[in-house]
Amino acid sequence: MSGPASRKAGTAGRGRADPPSRAPGRRPGGPDTRGEILRAARESFAGKGFAGTSMRAVAREAGVDAALVHHYFDSKDELFIESMALPVDPRQIAAVILSGPRDELGRRILTTFLGVWESPDGQQRMKAIMRSVVTSEDVARLMREGITEMIIGPVSDALGVPDARLRVSLVATQLIGLALTRYLVDLEPVASAPVAELIDRVAPVVQHYLTA
Structure with missing residues (x-):
């Protein structure tokens, strides 16, 4: 058959192309x-x-x-x-801590740690994280595992002593206590003490934990 009818039939057969079906998967x-x-x-x-x-x-x-x-x-x-919306990359913190002389570890740790807390954005985020850690076991476990992997582990390995993990963990107790009293509890005169003075006073304690 030819003519308009056959052309119409052919056009209908071609029709509008169906949209390509999405392949299964992600x-x-x-x-x-x-x-x-x-x-x-x-x-x-x-x-x-x-x-x-x-x-x-x-x-x-x-x-x-x-x-x-x-x-x-x-x-x-x-x-x-x-x-976790951390205000700083923990891997960079570990790199800074390990970048200088061994006998200045305590000062570098305090300077880096307080530097994060003293920035307005950093302090806001760290307060939120700290409160979550205190009130939620899930968040506490998550932070514990992550920080152990990215900071405590590398610093402990660099110390190269049998009780390195204990030493670095004791440093963590010092830092957490300082953060709580200065930024969350606002305990005076720690809350208003100049950062430089805090570093001068606390760094030797941290250094003692690490290398004494």
Whole structure:
């Protein structure tokens, strides 16, 4: 058959092309993909801890391909830092602490630690984190595991002594106590003491923990 009828039939047969069907699998990146990944990461870190969380597991929870997680975050450390909204990268803190003479470790630690707390944004975030650590066992465990992995571990390894972990943990007690009394409890005269004076007075104590 030829003519208009056959042409009409042929046109109908061709019709409008059906939209390509999406291949099954993870959804591609979208406007809020990074936010979804961070949400999934926070839940995973809170539920499984730092050691029990993997980039691949976070990708599954967020419903995205694992490559997208690696696109936004280079490593699990970075994912942890972003999901906890830490004001400073703990890996950079460890690098600064280990960058100078051994007999000045205490001063570098105090200078770095107080430098984070003294910045307005850093203090606001650190107060929120500190309060969460005190009131939530999940957050406390998460921070404990993450900070151990990124700060306590590297500094302990650099000390190279059998009781290095205990020494560095004692330093942590000094720093946490100082932060609580100065920034959360506002205990005077510690709360209003000049930072330089605090460093001069506390650094020798921290140094003693590490190298005495």
